[in-house]
Amino acid sequence: LSFLAFAALSLGCLGLGWAFASRQRTDSPESRGVLALVTGWVVLSGTATFLSMCGVPWTWWSLAVPALAWLALARWLPRSSGAAATPPAPQPPAEQQPWRLGWGDTIAILALGALVFLAARGELLFPDFVYHWGTKTQKFALARGVDWQYLALPWLAELHHPEYPHLLPNLGALMTLLGGFEARAIGLLSMLALCATVLQLRGALREAGASHFTVQATTAWAGAALALFGINHVLAGSADPFLALALAVALPALLRPRTTLGADADVRVGLAAALAASAKIEGVALAGLLCLVHGVRRTTVDWRSSLRAAVRTVLPTVLVVTPWLYGLWRYGLRSSAAGRLDLGRVPEVLGGIWAQLFLSGWFGMATLLLLLPLSLARSDLRAVGWVVAGQLGFYVYTYLSAPFAPGYYIVSTFPRLTLHLLPVVVTAVALALDRWQQAPRETAE
Amino acid sequence: MRRAVSRLALSALVVWAMIGCVSAAVANVRRPRWNPKQAALWHLEPGNSRVQILRHFLRSIDAVLPERARLAVAVPTSKDDEADAMFRYLWIAYLLPRHQTVPAWRAGATPLEFWASFRGAGTVPATAVEVARWPEGVLYRMTSAIESPAGDR
Numbered sequence: 001l002s003f004l005a006f007a008a009l010s011l012g013c014l015g016l017g018w019a020f021a022s023r024q025r026t027d028s029p030e031s032r033g034v035l036a037l038v039t040g041w042v043v044l045s046g047t048a049t050f051l052s053m054c055g056v057p058w059t060w061w062s063l064a065v066p067a068l069a070w071l072a073l074a075r076w077l078p079r080s081s082g083a084a085a086t087p088p089a090p091q092p093p094a095e096q097q098p099w100r101l102g103w104g105d106t107i108a109i110l111a112l113g114a115l116v117f118l119a120a121r122g123e124l125l126f127p128d129f130v131y132h133w134g135t136k137t138q139k140f141a142l143a144r145g146v147d148w149q150y151l152a153l154p155w156l157a158e159l160h161h162p163e164y165p166h167l168l169p170n171l172g173a174l175m176t177l178l179g180g181f182e183a184r185a186i187g188l189l190s191m192l193a194l195c196a197t198v199l200q201l202r203g204a205l206r207e208a209g210a211s212h213f214t215v216q217a218t219t220a221w222a223g224a225a226l227a228l229f230g231i232n233h234v235l236a237g238s239a240d241p242f243l244a245l246a247l248a249v250a251l252p253a254l255l256r257p258r259t260t261l262g263a264d265a266d267v268r269v270g271l272a273a274a275l276a277a278s279a280k281i282e283g284v285a286l287a288g289l290l291c292l293v294h295g296v297r298r299t300t301v302d303w304r305s306s307l308r309a310a311v312r313t314v315l316p317t318v319l320v321v322t323p324w325l326y327g328l329w330r331y332g333l334r335s336s337a338a339g340r341l342d343l344g345r346v347p348e349v350l351g352g353i354w355a356q357l358f359l360s361g362w363f364g365m366a367t368l369l370l371l372l373p374l375s376l377a378r379s380d381l382r383a384v385g386w387v388v389a390g391q392l393g394f395y396v397y398t399y400l401s402a403p404f405a406p407g408y409y410i411v412s413t414f415p416r417l418t419l420h421l422l423p424v425v426v427t428a429v430a431l432a433l434d435r436w437q438q439a440p441r442e443t444a445e
Numbered sequence: 446m447r448r449a450v451s452r453l454a455l456s457a458l459v460v461w462a463m464i465g466c467v468s469a470a471v472a473n474v475r476r477p478r479w480n481p482k483q484a485a486l487w488h489l490e491p492g493n494s495r496v497q498i499l500r501h502f503l504r505s506i507d508a509v510l511p512e513r514a515r516l517a518v519a520v521p522t523s524k525d526d527e528a529d530a531m532f533r534y535l536w537i538a539y540l541l542p543r544h545q546t547v548p549a550w551r552a553g554a555t556p557l558e559f560w561a562s563f564r565g566a567g568t569v570p571a572t573a574v575e576v577a578r579w580p581e582g583v584l585y586r587m588t589s590a591i592e593s594p595a596g597d598r
Contacts, residue, residue, distance in 0.1 A: 104459070107459070107463065111463075111466050114466075114470055118470075118473060123473060124473075130535065130536060130539045131532065131535040131539070132535070134539050135535070135538050135539045135542060138539075138542035139542055142542060142543060150545075153545070155547075155548055155551055158531075159531055159534070159535060159548075160535070213452060213455070214451075214455065217452075217455035217456065217458070217459050218455070220459045220462070220463075221455070221458045221459050221462045224459070224462035224463045224465070224466040225462040225465070225466070227466050227469075228462060228465040228466040228469045229469075231466075231469040231470060231472075231473050232469045232472075361469075362465075363461070363462075363464075363465030363468065363469070364461075364465075365461060365462065365465065368458075426458070430455060430458075433451040433454060433455065434451065436447060436451065437447040437448045437450075437451040439447075
């Protein structure tokens, strides 16, 4: 029954999001499908937290009324399109039709299939699911809402991350109310986020005009690499895949030339930022970076329309973050990892990160983060580079300012933080290679 | 030439990831599900025998306790560091979500209604009266507050 609840929740979120995503301009069905799923997750989790802020318990009625209102609103909102200068998407050749599976898709499906199979068997349960996500899930389900009184217990501040955003426990608690608590089924939410990340990277590359080989190779790499890390680092029931997905969802907008950015890009970045901010505390920083970089790109082209663009970009994050921040303020919850910046730790922190690039569960592939300067050097990939560099800088700042020694902190967290960034870095590098190899041909033409 | 270099680089990435993925899957199959050398409770995984015994004990307690009871659960200490007590508490809070589980090391500072003692956990507060007993441990009701922190740290 719990697995049926997972299927019902996922399809329900897809349906909730589809009403909105189907009205957004996207050049690939992969992007549209993933945007629909992300929209559904954000709307459902945001609504659940909002209801708790208002003291309304989660029931069929209390959740159905906002969901129906959302569906009506989604049909009423205007269709979003690209900027006037946006050229129509070229018709892809037969081999690049989105539904046609290539060799890379097959590899990704096999790898992710193995990952999902192991997760469904309960072999990949993430330790933090026991240590806080799973406990919060059960507490929220029992309380039929965000259990602020529980989160505010004095000893939880040092143990349980009571200040973290609630996307995973909210969705898990709703699944629990539907079909009972089953860690394996709730862990599949993280696996679905990993699968959606691979699908979104494929869509982003196709939208960016990458060659068939590059799309297939990157899809194969992403599927195998995320499955590798998901198995090695037992990621079922972790919120980290949602941050990787958030960055992947923003990728099509970050890869587009700034003159072609329109309302569709604002909405896409806005929803990606809202997903990040709903999922983890470091996602709030990622949300800020996404909005900032996108806002700067929009403003430098057309400052007159930037106010409306800013509203479209920032509003989803504001809507999901406000009830969460209200709860933090009302119950006095603060991050246990916040302290004073200590620059004397720089050698230790950089040394620890350097070691983790080689030692972590990435089979050495975390070293591909060192390719980040390549995306900063190319003007067409610079937006991706700035977001990733900014987020990486935030992680380094966290290690430098943590109120405890950074050694074990880096060992236990940096491989997972790499998951947020590595997929888009490698995708950007693959696109750079693709454009580099196509450049002489275009010149000759 | 550029095309060959580009394809070679991307192919190398794919092969690298595939080898890693297969090796991770093989390592997962070979991974011991229960390593007796890792005696600390926080190393235990959901499916292994000690967590199953603890889970069984906590379910027995759950059937006896009133709704949202405030209790501490003492489990045997090991020679691990202080973090071990913290992770033990988190396991118990995860397995006993219907009640307000208080870390045993805060028992002196927080009023308690019940005290549960997993077998081999050692001292029991003097103000505790036995309520129920199972092969895995004993449940006590507190008749008054504990005077000093007891047990698990």
